[in-house]
Amino acid sequence: MLEIKGLEVCHGWVQAxxxxxxxVSEGETLAVLGSNGAGKxxxxxxxxxxxxxxxxxxxxxxxxxxxxSPHYMVKEGISLxxxxxxxxNSLTVMDNLLLGAYHRYRSKKNEVIIDVExxxxxxxxxxxxxxxxxxTLSGGLQQMLAIGRGLMARPKLLLLDEPSVGLAPxxxxxxxxxxxxxxxxxxxxxxxxxxxxxxxxxADRALVMxxxxxxxxxxxxxxxGDTRVxxxxxxxxxxxRPAAAL
Amino acid sequence: MDLxxxxxxxxxxxxxxxxxxxxxxxxxxxxxxxxxxxxxAQGEFVALGALLAASLYTAGLPLAAAFLxxxxxxxxxxxxxxxxxxxxxxxxxxxxxxxITVGLSISLRGLALLLWGTDxxxxxxxxxxxxxxxxxxxxxxxxxxxxxxxxxTMAVLxxxxxxxxxxxxxRACVINRTAALLVGINPGAMSLMAFAGSGAIGAAAGIFxxxxxxxxxxxxxxxxxxxxxxxxxxxxxNIRGAVxxxxxxxxxxxxxxxxxxxxxxxxxxxxxxxxxxxxRPEGLLxxxxxxx
Ligand SMILES: Nc1ncnc2c1ncn2[C@@H]1O[C@H](COP(=O)(O)OP(=O)(O)OP(=O)(O)O)[C@@H](O)[C@H]1O
Ligand SMILES: [Mg+2]
Numbered sequence: 001m002l003e004i005k006g007l008e009v010c011h012g013w014v015q016a017x018x019x020x021x022x023x024v025s026e027g028e029t030l031a032v033l034g035s036n037g038a039g040k041x042x043x044x045x046x047x048x049x050x051x052x053x054x055x056x057x058x059x060x061x062x063x064x065x066x067x068x069s070p071h072y073m074v075k076e077g078i079s080l081x082x083x084x085x086x087x088x089n090s091l092t093v094m095d096n097l098l099l100g101a102y103h104r105y106r107s108k109k110n111e112v113i114i115d116v117e118x119x120x121x122x123x124x125x126x127x128x129x130x131x132x133x134x135x136t137l138s139g140g141l142q143q144m145l146a147i148g149r150g151l152m153a154r155p156k157l158l159l160l161d162e163p164s165v166g167l168a169p170x171x172x173x174x175x176x177x178x179x180x181x182x183x184x185x186x187x188x189x190x191x192x193x194x195x196x197x198x199x200x201x202x203a204d205r206a207l208v209m210x211x212x213x214x215x216x217x218x219x220x221x222x223x224x225g226d227t228r229v230x231x232x233x234x235x236x237x238x239x240x241r242p243a244a245a246l
Numbered sequence: 247m248d249l250x251x252x253x254x255x256x257x258x259x260x261x262x263x264x265x266x267x268x269x270x271x272x273x274x275x276x277x278x279x280x281x282x283x284x285x286x287a288q289g290e291f292v293a294l295g296a297l298l299a300a301s302l303y304t305a306g307l308p309l310a311a312a313f314l315x316x317x318x319x320x321x322x323x324x325x326x327x328x329x330x331x332x333x334x335x336x337x338x339x340x341x342x343x344x345x346i347t348v349g350l351s352i353s354l355r356g357l358a359l360l361l362w363g364t365d366x367x368x369x370x371x372x373x374x375x376x377x378x379x380x381x382x383x384x385x386x387x388x389x390x391x392x393x394x395x396x397x398x399t400m401a402v403l404x405x406x407x408x409x410x411x412x413x414x415x416x417r418a419c420v421i422n423r424t425a426a427l428l429v430g431i432n433p434g435a436m437s438l439m440a441f442a443g444s445g446a447i448g449a450a451a452g453i454f455x456x457x458x459x460x461x462x463x464x465x466x467x468x469x470x471x472x473x474x475x476x477x478x479x480x481x482x483x484n485i486r487g488a489v490x491x492x493x494x495x496x497x498x499x500x501x502x503x504x505x506x507x508x509x510x511x512x513x514x515x516x517x518x519x520x521x522x523x524x525x526r527p528e529g530l531l532x533x534x535x536x537x538x
Contacts, residue, residue: 050428069432071431074429082424087422088425089421090417095414099415099431102415102430150428153429
């Protein structure tokens with residue numbers, strides 16, 4: 001359903017993606033691994049319309065989406081749950097969720113209300129906190145809210161940027177099992193993770209990025225057995241980034 | 247007049263002046279956070295609104311009609327300016343955009359000079375009658391009109407921001423622009439709304455103060471600067487902070503002018519700005535978690 005062809009994106013002088021190509025099929029969950037600065041967030045941001053595309057193309061169900069703005073991407077069914085969550089701190093949990101459905105709130109209000117209920121069922125921990133300012137929630141709940149807000153757009157393609165970063169193992173497990181549940185609904189997911197083990201568990205397929213290109217890819221089981229992946233991301237040598245200590 | 251009634255008198259003046267600064271600051275902050283543009287032409291909306299209303303009134307329109315027509319036209323001017331000058335340059339750097347608004351400010355002031363000349367124009371007070379005596383202070387009726395207008399405007403805006411979906415979408419842009427983009431809010435539509443709203447608020451403020459201060463083609467510059475200082479006191483990211491900053495600045499100005507020397511009035515704003523930038527660049531209310 002998604003095809004990326006020779007994608008190049010620059011941040012100023014830094015070329016963050018160097019001719020990256022990949023395909024994702026309907027209902028698939030793809031894990032994107034790689035060290036800091038590999039370009040993982042840039043890839044997701046480009047898919048969400050945040051960055052100008054220098055070269056290459058993004059095709060969703062055969063239609064070109066290159067150069068479109070974020071609100072267009074959301075309408076087309078691509079929803080990004082960004083790095084650091086980026087929730088609306090001083091708005092309530094409920095308002096955050098309702099704003100997630102911005103492009104259809106006015107036309108399909110009833111549907112949106114039902115969707116909020118579904119999100120609260122998916123993340124029962126958010127229930128009872130609907131009227132709390134989102135900024136007062138714990139990190140785990142904020143992450144759940146961010147995912148919930150992303151789902152409120154009813155995406156065909158859900159992009160998740162490091163949802164487990166800075167969270168306690170128990171919370172990570174909860175979020176990952178929710179993702180596994182989400183998979184069953186048929187939504188296509190691209191999951192960027194530093195927590196390689198957790199990501200490989202939910203993903204069907206995984207790829208490793210380095211300096212803006214894909215250096216390795218395969219199905220999750222192969223990747224888990226791959227010595228290079230083990231050394232770099234699963235073993236004792238794994239570098240803990242400062243953000244993980246927050 | 248004894249000291250306490252003099253202090254009370256000054257407090258009224260300070261609140262009145264402050265309410266005008268608050269409205270300008272509020273428009274600046276909202277626009278800044280939605281569009282990334284620090285609109286240095288905001289003061290020009292105030293001046294043009296006042297001048298236009300005065301002309302309409304002189305042409306025979308009733309005062310209320312002159313007010314409404316002027317506010318609507320300046321709102322349209324705000325929208326026009328956004329589409330013509332800001333929107334095409336929306337991908338440019340913050341510096342470029344600021345320079346554009348400086349250019350706009352100069353052009354609009356030039357236009358006002360061309361149309362209205364250098365002589366001040368005036369509007370009658372909104373209601374006749376002598377000043378009211380409150381606790382030994384005499385309060386001009388127009389002062390009450392200004393305070394009332396500011397209170398109503400802020401109350402309406404508060405309802406808009408707190409209770410309506412569109413208002414919350416605007417706040418979402420103010421709180422986190424990236425996230426607002428990601429939920430699908432169209433920044434172009436918001437930007438247009440911000441400039442039109444800024445025009446309307448600026449014009450309303452200008453018209454209400456004209457019976458007291460008169461209106462001149464160049465009145466907007468200083469008001470824009472004061473609005474910016476008020477916004478800086480509040481922290482640029484915070485709508486409530488901007489309102490608070492406006493009142494603080496108004497009261498400080500009036501007390502230092504009234505109790506020390508009237509020459510201090512405009513200097514106070516710059517001293518406060520420097521002090522804020524050095525001591526608390528994130529603004530007074532920033533510690534309370536970017537409440538908007
Ligand atoms: N806004 C930006 N301005 C300039 N350079 C940027 C910007 N964002 C990213 N970069 C650079 O682009 C490269 C790719 O960054 P990106 O954030 O995509 O990496 P990442 O794989 O997500 O890393 P991390 O694991 O740290 O999140 C890095 O070299 C980074 O320094
Ligand atoms: Mg990243």
